[in-house]
Amino acid sequence: MSSRTPSPARRPQGRPNAGRxxxxxxxxxxxxxxxxxxxxxxxxxxxxxxxxxxxxxxxxxVNLPESLEAKDLSQKTRIYDVNGNLIASLYDQNRINVPLTSISRPMVKSIVAIEDYRFYDHGALDLKGTLRAFVTNQANGGSVQGGSSITQQMVKQTLLYQAESDEERKAATEETYARKIRELRYAIAFEKNHSKDWILERYLNIAYFGDGAFGVQAAAKHFFSKNASKLNLLESATLAGLVKNPVGYDPIDNPDRAESRRNVVLDRLAQLGVVTEKKAERLKGVPLEETLKVTDAANGCQQSQAPFFCDYVRNYLLKDPVLGDTPKERLRTLNNGGLKIYTTIDLDMQKAADQSVAAHVYQTDQAIGGLAMVEPGTGDVRALAQSRPMGQDKAAGETAINYTVPKKYGAANGFQAGSTFKVFVLATAINQGIPLSTTINSPQEMHIDDEEFENCDGPYAGDGMGWDVKNSTGFGSYDLYSGTQNSVNTFFAQLEVETGMCEPLQLAKDMGVKVPLAQKVPSWILGVSDSNPLEMAQAYATFAARGLHCDPRPVTKVLDSQNQPLKEYSTQCEQVMPGATADAVNDILRGVMEPGGFGQNLAIDKPSAGKTGTTTSGRSVWFVGYTPAISAAAMIAGADAQGQWLELGGQSVGGQIIYEASGSGYAGPIWGDAMAAISAKLPSEDFQAPPGDEIAGVLTLVPEVTGQSVEAATAAIENAGFTVVDGGQVNSEVGEGLVASTSPVAGTSLSSGDTVTIYTSTGYVPPPPKGNGGKGKGKGGGRGNR
Structure with missing residues (x-):
């Protein structure tokens, strides 16, 4: 034996040399x-x-702070529908923080056993483990690895998570004793200021478990499709084994290594007496693949059940200072704040909208179809659908632009809305006391001079050429019913002469439709201004709500990561016309849906009303219709993959060639099919009949209550037959707590039961901004409403 050559793995016996x-x-x-x-x-x-x-x-x-601030961990934000169903998640890191009490005991025991089994017995430093690792490292050439307690690991993860520069990230991961000493300094502070349970809880929430899962709750959901509180011993051993090397032990990409590592954890649990060796051996025999139930965590709006509604909600909140002072701060809060966002979307309505739009306009068509649904009386947005799905592949018909909402929320300029704008003149005429039976002779075409139209500050001063207007739907004598139901252009041009331009334009604005200054010309009533389905749906919802206009509301409330209210989003509603006026408009527009009307083939089994819209160029067609419970606007516009507008005539849309574009023929079926699909969940409520031909004769004036107490003002308004709503506080010179103003203002004519909003005074008026001498272009300043 003594003559045998020593193995390379064994040193020769004898005296150690000087080097050793x-x-x-x-x-x-x-x-x-x-x-x-x-x-x-x-x-x-x-x-x-x-x-x-x-x-x-x-x-x-000396230069290190005594302690390390443990900033809140990023958590994914979740978006819910009106019934509390999850529809989307937004995150930079897939993490859901959970308290230690919501993590199963097997998981807690497994992570402590494999990472730091004496965690509850030592302080910030495990002396045994550190000495053992130190000697081992020196013997292996001076590497700096191992020996860290859970507290030290948590410190390292915290430093890495909170690093804001490459230099800080490098310092948090470098393999040096300086880093170890720094971590120990902070670990000591954590042990002094926090309980062991707090430290372990943060560690389990900050640790990376691989495949995009940060924290034990996200890992449990991802790998096993269950909450961390439900993890059994086998699943816990798997997750506990991942933190050492989340990539190398990834159960999806490296299942053999993951199973081997899991078994190491089970052996450790047996060695420590947490489980019997017999049980550990039995569990080790279970193949890893039999325990996995992988669920990918969707991220972003594109993977949502309602991509464009989700995108609308996202952009809506990014403009709200409650999430931060700057857009960057708001984006960070939205993606990392662990918010719970409760929205107004109804998935039944969204499904109906999606299916109808997809059936009538294909995603690769040279056209864009869209549909929006809004609830009257609240402004709650129930559905947004468009034909081009969310994505970057233009050749496949995908787009990142949301065509269903205003530009500030979706980046699209919108589309000319055609004759759907005529209702603003119609409602103004009724409000001014023009009888519904008023007859106007309406020729096929006619010329009207500019000065015939009255503007807010006198006769309209155009280019002197006047307006040459002609019909596409016939000619003859029409009253307000037949002129509207047949959408006669020369009838409405002459009706606008009677109403003037100022009041209809103001009413459109009050109903949420803004006409640009350059387009405030007599022909604006033919819908020459760009609009979008959401804007038109919420405008027509005003008629359904008997003159109560409500701003679109996609969100009802936002909770922070602690489930505390961050903001409640109340309805923002104002009475913009008497209920009797809206009743008369409803009575007229329901005729569109009855036999002989343009929308007779679109009628559903509930009372409904509507208006068609077709642009002169034939580039877009519309149908806006509503019941007392829901308002919906459907639109089709010609556009190529690059977004260049095209005429619809000659295009193949939804599998059929359009020979003559019309709102009732093409946009109308989108509305009709979607509404038919949801009609069963709509109430059988009917519109209220108008009080008579002379609508203005049944109106009552809003009383003057400025300066009164809220109680006295409420009594006076209710005695006049109106409903009172609290609008909150406004800055005013009126005494604090007294009524500062009402909306509509005193002297406005309304119908019985209409809503009057009371605003109470703060008793304070802020001083004007310094530096401009009070001559800035604030409200009422600038060029004015010309």
Whole structure:
């Protein structure tokens, strides 16, 4: 045996050489130095080592803060529908924080067993583990690895998570004793200021478990499709094994290594007496693949059940200062704040809208179809659908633009809305007391001089050419019923002469439709201004709500990561016309849906009303219709993949060639099919009949209550037959707590039961801004409403 050549794995027996002696002495010296630093320079709360305390501070640690601020961990934001169903998640890191009490005991035992089994017995530093790792590292060439307690690991993860620069990220991961000492300094502070349970909870929430899952709750959901509170021993051992090397032990990409690592954890649990060896062996025999139930965590609006509604909600909130002072801060809060966003979308209505739009306009057509649904009386947005799906592949018909909402929320300019604008003149005429039976002779075409139209400050001063207007739907004598139901252009041009331009334009604005200054010309009533389905749906919802206009509301409330209210989004509604006026409009527009009307083939089994719209160029067609419970606007516009507008005539849309574009023929069926699909969930409520031919004769004036107490003002308004709503506080010179104003203002004619909003005074008027001498272009300043 003595003549045998020694194995490379074994050293020859005999006296150690001088090199080995020097190496061991160096290790022992280094251990002594480190222990001297640790014991003499740091306040280490070793359990059982009474009397060990710090008397001096190491020079290398003088510049370090005494403690590390543990900032809140990023969490994914979740968006819910009107019934509380999850429709989308937004996140930079897939994480859902959970308290330690919501993590199963097997998971807690597994992570402690494999990462730091004496966690609850030692302080910030595991002396045994550190010395063992130190000696091992020296013997292996001076590497700096292992030996870290869970507290130290949590510190490292926190430093890495909170790093804001490449330099800070490098410092958080470098393999040096300087980093170890820094981590220990902070670990000591955490142990001093927090309980062991707090530290373990943060560790389990900050740790990365691989495949995009941050924190144990996200990992449990991703790998096992269950909450962390429901993890069993086998699943817990799997997850506990991942934190050492989340990529190398990834159960999806490296199942064999993941299973082997899981079994190491089970062996450790048996060694510590947490489970019996027999049970550990039995569990080790279960194939990893039989335990996995992988669920990918959707991220962003594109993977949502309602991509464009989700996108609308996202952009809506990004403009709200409650999420932050700057767009960057608001985006960070939205993606990392762990918010719970409760919205107004109804998935039944969304499904009906999606299916109808997709059936009538294909995604690769040279056209865009869209539909929006809004609830009258609240403004709640129930559905948004468009024919081009969300994505970047233009060749496949995808787009990142939301064509169903205003530009500030979706980046699209909108589309000319055609004759759907005529209702603003119709409602104004009724409000002015023009009888519904008023007959106007309406020729096929006619010329009207500019000065015939009255503007807000006198006769309209156009280019002197006047307006040459002609019909596409016939000619003859029409009253307000037949002129509207047949959408006669020359009838409405002459009706606009009677009403003037000022009041109809103001009513359109009050109903949420803004006409640009350059387009405030007599022909605006033919819909020459760009609009979008959401804007038109909420405008027509005003008629359904008997003159109560409500701003579109996609969100009802937002909760923070602690489930505390961040903001409640109340309805924003104002009475913009008498209920009797809206009743008359409803009575006229329901005729569109009856036999002989343009929308007779679109009628559903509930009372409904509507209006068609077709642009002169034939580039877009519309149908806006409503019941007392829901208002919906459907639109089709010609457009190529690059967004260049095209005429619809000659295009193949939804599998059929359009020879003559019309709102009732093409946009109308989108509305009709979607509404038919949801009609069963709509109430059988009917419109209220108008009081008579002379609508203005049944109106009552809003009383003057400014300066009164809220109680007295409420009584006066209710005695006049109106409904009172609290509008909150406004700055005013009126005494604090007294009524500052009402909307509509005193003297406005309304119908019985209409809504009057009371605003109470703060008793304070802020001083004007300094530096402009009070001459800025605030409200009422600038060029005015010309």
């Amino acid at each position: 002696i020097a190496s061991h002495l160096a290790v022992m010296g280094a251990v002594a130095v480190v222990m001297g630093v640790l014991i003499a320079c740091l306040a280490i709360p070793f359990a059982g080592l009474v009397g060990v305390a710090a008397k001096d501070v190491s020079k290398g640690m």
